[in-house]
Amino acid sequence: MLLYKYRAIDDLWLSLDIILNMRVWCSRWDSLNDPLEGRYYSRFGNGFDEKVNIRRNEWRICALSSALDNFLLWSHYASGHKGIAIELEIPEENPDLSKVQYSPFSPIFTDISESIKDHKNLFEIKTEEWSYEQEYRIICKGEFYELPNPIKKVYLGHKISSERAKILRSILPSSVEVVQMKLDSYQGKVVPET
Known part of the structure; x- marks a missing residue:
């Protein structure tokens, strides 16, 4: 499965670390940009919540997207189209990879036995307004996640300066294809130049 890290x-x-060292950095849940991240509801009291919070921590x-042509992703996560998107190839059946589900509700614990789970599922749900991200997540316990496949493509935002594009082309390994993106203003998408 092809996924993109903007x-x-x-x-x-940090970008070169992904490409050259074949790994992505993974954030703690409480440092992500969604202030509702990792929230849940239970009615079992402080002891239960303490166990959930320990496991949650x-x-x-590492947030990724299945979309390369999304205008908002380039705007929000690639410096207003002046950054890059790194293409990652990760097997869909990878146990550390989760497709985010979008819901108006937080996870709800309805049974005290839920406290013995690892609570990875807290990070597989986001509120519906984030659905434009078409997000997949690597959810793991390490600071870095080793990628199973080498990086083959890097996409340059359509507003990247020619100087930065030239530098990137000169320092990236020849095995990495560098693709310039362009704005399709009619469809409101960002697409590879042909």
Whole structure:
């Protein structure tokens, strides 16, 4: 499955780390941009909630998208179309990969036995307004997640400066195809130049 990691290139080192070291950095849940991340509802009291919170804090997340042509993703996560999208190939059956479900509701614990689970599922649900992201997540316990396949393509935002594009082309390995994106203003999408 092809997924995309959108990046600003102002901190080029993190982008190069993905490409050259074949790994992605995974954030703690409480540092993500959704203030409702990791929330849940239970009616079992502080002891139950404490167990859930301990397990919730064990997980780290790397957000990816299945969409390359989404105008908003380029705007929000790639420096207003001046950044890049790194194409990752991850097997769909990978146990660390989860497709995000969009729902108006938080996870609800209705049974006290829920406290013995690992609570990875808390990070597989987001509210509906985030559905444009078409998000998949690597949910793991390590700070870095080793990618199963080498990076083959990097897409340049349509507003990236020619100087930065030239630098990226010169420093990336020859095995990585660099693809310039362009704006299709009629459809409101960002598409590869042909």
